[in-house]
Amino acid sequence: MRRVVITGIGIIAPNGAETGRFWENCLAARSSVAPIPETWKAYHSFSSNIWAPLPPLDFQQFGINRIEMMQSDTTALLAVAAAKQALSMADVETSPANEKKNTLTLKAVDALRMGVFIGTGIGGISSFAANEAHHVFSPVQAKLSDEGAAGGFSGWVRFPNRFNPFAVAMSMPNTAAASVGIKYSLHGPNMTVCNACAAGTSAVGRAFLAVRGGEADCALAGGVEYLRDDYGGIFRAFDCAKTLVKAGEDPNRANRPFDKDRSGFLFAEGGAAILMLESLDHARSRGARPIAEICSFVESFDAYSMMSPDPTGCDIERMLRIAVANAGLALGDIDYINAHGTGTAANDEMEARIIERLFGDKPLVNSTKSLTGHCVGASGAIEAAVTALSIRYQTTHGCKNLESPIAALRFVRDALPYSIKTALTQSFAFGGHNAALVLAASSSL
Numbered sequence: 001m002r003r004v005v006i007t008g009i010g011i012i013a014p015n016g017a018e019t020g021r022f023w024e025n026c027l028a029a030r031s032s033v034a035p036i037p038e039t040w041k042a043y044h045s046f047s048s049n050i051w052a053p054l055p056p057l058d059f060q061q062f063g064i065n066r067i068e069m070m071q072s073d074t075t076a077l078l079a080v081a082a083a084k085q086a087l088s089m090a091d092v093e094t095s096p097a098n099e100k101k102n103t104l105t106l107k108a109v110d111a112l113r114m115g116v117f118i119g120t121g122i123g124g125i126s127s128f129a130a131n132e133a134h135h136v137f138s139p140v141q142a143k144l145s146d147e148g149a150a151g152g153f154s155g156w157v158r159f160p161n162r163f164n165p166f167a168v169a170m171s172m173p174n175t176a177a178a179s180v181g182i183k184y185s186l187h188g189p190n191m192t193v194c195n196a197c198a199a200g201t202s203a204v205g206r207a208f209l210a211v212r213g214g215e216a217d218c219a220l221a222g223g224v225e226y227l228r229d230d231y232g233g234i235f236r237a238f239d240c241a242k243t244l245v246k247a248g249e250d251p252n253r254a255n256r257p258f259d260k261d262r263s264g265f266l267f268a269e270g271g272a273a274i275l276m277l278e279s280l281d282h283a284r285s286r287g288a289r290p291i292a293e294i295c296s297f298v299e300s301f302d303a304y305s306m307m308s309p310d311p312t313g314c315d316i317e318r319m320l321r322i323a324v325a326n327a328g329l330a331l332g333d334i335d336y337i338n339a340h341g342t343g344t345a346a347n348d349e350m351e352a353r354i355i356e357r358l359f360g361d362k363p364l365v366n367s368t369k370s371l372t373g374h375c376v377g378a379s380g381a382i383e384a385a386v387t388a389l390s391i392r393y394q395t396t397h398g399c400k401n402l403e404s405p406i407a408a409l410r411f412v413r414d415a416l417p418y419s420i421k422t423a424l425t426q427s428f429a430f431g432g433h434n435a436a437l438v439l440a441a442s443s444s445l
């Protein structure tokens with residue numbers, strides 16, 4: 001069993017479209033909160049009316065050309081862009097492979113021994129919605145035009161002017177992992193993990209197992225999600241489930257995980273985080289500098305409900321005990337926990353109770369979702385990246401808007417220097433999927 005390290009990180013999130021800027025904004029407690037698009041309100045009256053939009057993105061700066069953008073779902077573009085950042089941070093150089101296809105090869109890496117593991121909750125649902133809208137509405141508009149009555153219809157129904165011939169590939173959940181593998185000519189194991197909000201954590205964990213067990217020498221691993229559509233239908237699905245945050249008088253203070261006044265989670269437009277994982281020997285052979293070491297990965301399943309976590313948290317508690325033990329640690333050794341921390345009543349109450357029961361008030365605790373909103377399948381990977389960065393820089397971000405904590409835990413309020421040698425990041429998902437990673441400082445490697 002080989003030791004596995006993180007050597008590169010790429011992040012695109014609502015509060016930053018580049019790893020350095022994202023981390024800077026996290027430490028400064030900058031978040032992204034805005035009113036939902038006005039066009040959505042033509043279709044439905046929503047209970048929640050705020051979300052966390054992504055910043056403007058220029059995919060060309062990540063080496064993605066116009067043809068790739070036309071043929072790819074946004075999840076694929078986000079994953080490729082985050083992968084480019086991770087490779088750059090890991091000092092992996094590229095060279096052209098096929099100029100017509102705009103593909104690359106990686107130097108000092110065996111393409112047969114490098115995998116891709118990417119998680120997503122809903123995959124290419126945005127592309128599916130857009131093409132379905134064209135399929136349904138274009139003949140309606142044509143008929144109304146023949147009857148001289150299309151004006152009003154065209155004014156409020158938006159759909160693409162063509163049905164994309166790549167609609168199937170764009171809509172499949174595996175489009176992101178496949179796109180990264182194709183972009184960088186990687187022939188190692190290529191896996192898509194699709195277990196909702198735990199997908200990103202599980203994908204990083206599956207890559208860890210592959211590298212540790214010798215199936216691969218290195219891997220690009222993480223999560224991606226893109227949840228915008230022209231009608232707000234995806235947003236409405238979560239809104240109907242009564243899981244979303246209420247704006248209140250000050251929308252910037254509405255998202256408040258672990259606070260007594262929390263009202264739900266902040267829906268994010270999307271995001272991506274990709275980590276470069278390598279065996280320690282492989283990293284050393286390249287002269288790469290490890291950011292943190294992954295020590296263990298464990299999953300569990302509630303078998304309780306499609307929509308709600310098991311209030312007892314028994315399977316989560318079992319998972320955490322095993323994860324810490326498999327890392328060769330005791331519960332009291334954990335210095336920092338990046339919590340799932342959605343801001344919903346049921347999740348936060350159950351999670352806080354488990355942390356208090358297992359770890360007491362010793363470890364630092366925060367919720368990255370207090371800054372990014374909930375990026376669904378990308379969240380766990382973003383939070384794994386934050387955990388690694390917190391270890392590397394020996395500091396972490398505060399839990400924004402936390403004024404009246406629901407438990408006597410050591411919640412991080414300010415981004416100050418902290419001693420973080422070992423850390424835990426955990427994710428829970430619709431359906432009952434749970435995943436956890438234990439990370440450690442790489443200073444001794």
